[in-house]
Amino acid sequence: MRSRQPVQPSRGPRSWCFQKMVFMGLTSLGHPSLVTWKPFPTLRRRAGIRARSRKDTTTLRFTIIYLDFVMARKLYSHNISLCLNLIIFDYVCDSKVLQRLSCMARRNNLYLVANMPDLQPCPLKTSPSSTCPPDGRWQFNTNVAFRSDGLLVARYHKHNLYFEASCDTPPEPEIITFDTPFAGKFGLFICFDILFHDPTVLLVQRGVRQLIFPTAWMNQLPLLDSIQFQQAFSLGANVTLLAVNIRNDRLIMTGSGIYTPFSATYHHARKGDPEEGRLLVARVPVLEPPEVEAGGGESTISVATDSGYCYQDNCDDPPPPSYPTFISSMMYDTFTFVLLNETQGDVKVCNGTFCCRLQYRWLLQDHKELYAVGAFAGIHTVNGRYALQVCAVVRCGGLDQSSCGQEVEEAESKMDFLLEGNFETKYVYPSILTSRLVLEQPESLQKAPDGRVTIKHSNTKGGLVTACLYGRMYHLDNE
Template identity: 85%
Template structure:
C-alpha cells in the first residue's frame, strides 16, 4: 500500500506494488539523479495587448529572471542536476501577434550551430534572455530548461517549402535547454497551441531530445501537447523515458486537474515527467510535480495558501526502456501476499480463480443508468448508492465495470460510475474512452460530473474498462487534491485495463481510466 509523507503541501508517494507494467530501472551503481521543477508566480505585463519596446519588454522579463536566478541557486544547493521552469514564465501570456514583438528573440538551432550564449554573447544580437539563462545554468552547474518566445525568418531551413505566415515571419512558443556549462543544446517549438494568437504552429512536428551524463536522454514538449500523440507519444515510443514538461495548466475537474493528469500520464506512459506549472490563482493555474511510475513529489496549493512560487527537488530513478514486451502485463506484489488480481466482494476478498467472471463481457445485474454532462461530454452514469456492489455501465459499445465496497460512506455525498466514448470538441478536439468514479456535486444525479474538490467517503474498488486503445492513463484523486497511487494495475492483451485500490487515506474525488483514441482525433 502507498505510504504518505507530507511536508506542508509537498507530498511523496512510494508505491509498494511493483509491476511489469511499470518501468524498469537501470541497474548501475549510480542509477538515480536529482531533478527540480519550479512552480512560478509569474509577474505579468498588465497590458499585454499593447506593444512594448525591446527595452521595456526586457525590463519586464528581467523581473521574472531575477526570481529564476534565486531558484536556480536554491536548486543547486540541494544537489539538483536538472531544473525545469514553466511555460510562459519569463514573458507571460495573452499577447497579440504584434504586441509580443518586443519579447521575441531569434533562437539558433542547436542541431545546426554550437553556441554558448554565456561565453559568446556577441555572436547573436538581441539575445539577452538566452544569455542570462545560459549563464544561470553555467553558474549553478546544472542542466536548465526554460520556455520563451522565438522569432524565426521564413522560410525555415528545416521546412523550406512551407507556407509563410502573412507577415513573413514565424513566432513559436519554445522550450530551450542548456547544458551545465551554458551550451544551448535543444530547442523545441510547441506543436499543439491552446488559443495562443501570438504564436504559430510549426509547419512540421518537432521531436526534440537531448542527452545528459546522469540520466541519458530527455524529451521536450509543452502543456497542451500532453493530450495529443505528436510529439509526446512519439517520444515515448522512441524509448525516451525522461520527459520535460513546462506548462501553464488551467485546472479542470473532475478529470483534468494538473497533478491528476500529469501523474496519470507518467504512470500510463511508463515515464518520468518533470512538470513545472505557473501559479496564478485567478486562472486556476497551480500544481507541479516530479512524477515517476513509482512515486510522485508534487505541490498543489489549496484555498487560502499564499499565492507564491514553489521549488520541488527529488531524487528519482533513471528509467530505461523495457527490453521484453509481454502480451499481457502481470503483477507482483511486494512482500508476497495475496494475488494482485484479488478484489473486494461480499465476503471481503476473493481470488480471481475462485470468483465469477467479472470481465466487461460477462452478464451483470441491470442498474438504472442516466445521462449527465462531464467536461462538456455526455457520459452515461450509474449510481453507487449501496454498501457494496458490482456494476457495469456502457456508452455505446464501450463498457466500464466496477466492483466496490464502501469503507466510509458519507450519506451527504453521492457517487456515480461514468463511461464516455467519443470525440471531445470543447477547447480542443480529441477522441476519448473514459471510465470514471466521481463524487457528484450534490445529492441529485444531475450534479454528477460537476467540479468537486473535497470528499469524505472512501471505498475499496476494482475499476475495469474494455478499451479500444493501448493509451490509457490511470489516476486516483482524493480530497483537497491529494494523489494516491493505485494498489495495482493490469493491462491485458485485449487492451482491457484494470485498476485496483484499497485502504484509501482520504475521501475519493475521482478515480479514472482516461483512454486516448489518438487515431480518431481527425474524424
C-alpha cells in the first residue's frame, strides 16, 4: 500500500484566486448594462498587485449579465490579442469584457482564466435528433483563458449543468487544456463537472495535473461543503486544483482555495462576514505527469499508528464485534450508521455488501456530543443522479440518533482515527472538516490494489465535524 503524500518541491509557480459576487437566475440576457463593469477596477488592482510581486496564474469569478460571442477558433489560429484588436475579420468585437480581460492579462503579464456566458450560432436542422435549440443559437456556461500577452488560448463549455435554464449542454464533452511556460498544462472545467467522469476524470487520465475550477457551489454539509470537496478532489485525484467560488449568502455559496496533494490555501466566509472579494495566494509545485512519478504502482505495507490501532488484516486483534445499527438520511441518501459511544473502539458498519471500518480514540473522555460512523452504497437521485460508495464519521445534530446526518458547522470533540472502506472504484476522495469549517490534512491517505482506501489522522486541532471517504462509481451512473 503506497502513501499518497508526495514530497513537496522547493519551488513552483505562484497562483492566485479572486472571488466576487455575481447576479444569479438571469435567463433573459441582453445588452451590457452599467453594473457589468463594477468588478473591473478591483480586478485590475488585484492584477496589478500580482504583477508587482511577479506572480503567474489568475482565476476569477465576476459579474457578467449578458451573452458574448467568444471567437475562439479564429483567435487561436491567427494569434490575435483582443487587447490590441477590436475588429477581427470584418466582425466588430463589441465585447468590452473580453477586451478588458485580455488587457488585464497583457498589461500585468499574467495568465488569466475567467468564467462567463458564451453565445454560439447553431445552424438549424430539420432532423428530429438535432441538438440545435429552436432559436438557432447555443448559450454556454464558459471558461476563457488568456495568455500573458493577452492572447485568448482556451475556451471551455460546461458539460454538466445544474439547474441552468439559460444554458445549453454542448453536443459533446470538451476536453480543454492550455500550456504555460512555468507549469506546463492546465485543464478547465466548471462547478458540477467535478462530480462526473467527463470531462474531469478524462483530464486527469490524460496526465493533466493542474486544474482550474470556477464554480457557483451551494454548500451542503456534512459531505459536500465547497472547500471540503475541493480539497477532497485534489487529494483523491492527486492534482493541483485552483478553485474559485462566488459569494452569495442567500444561496449558501462561498469557499475558494488553492489545493495541492499536500497543502491547502483557502477562504470560507460564514454568514454575516463582509461580502467582499478575497485574494488567495500560494506557491504551488509543478506536479509531474503520472508516468514519471517516483514509486511506480501502488503497493501494500503493514503500518502501525502512534495511537495504538493498526490496519485491517495486519492486526492480531479479532474482527470488530457487531454493534447495533440504525438508518438515517444524510444528503438525501439512506445511510446505515453505528453510534460511537465508547471512549475508543473498532467499529464496522455495512450498507448492503459495502463496508466501512473505523478505529478511533477520543482525546477527551468526557465529550458531550454524539457521533456516528455511516456507510452508503447506491444511486444518489436528488438534484443530480450519480452512483456513490461513502464512508463517513459525522457529528450528529443533537443527542438523538435521528439527528445523525444533519448539517453541523461546529464541534468540540476531538479523536484520533483510522477510517477505511472496501471500495469497488478507484475514484475515492477523502476529506477532514473541523469546527467552523476548517480543513485538516490527513496524516496519510493510502490505497491498496484490492480496493481498500484508508485515511489516518491524529492530534486534530479542531472539533471533528466530518471525516469522509467519498467514492464515485462513475460506471454505474446510467444504471
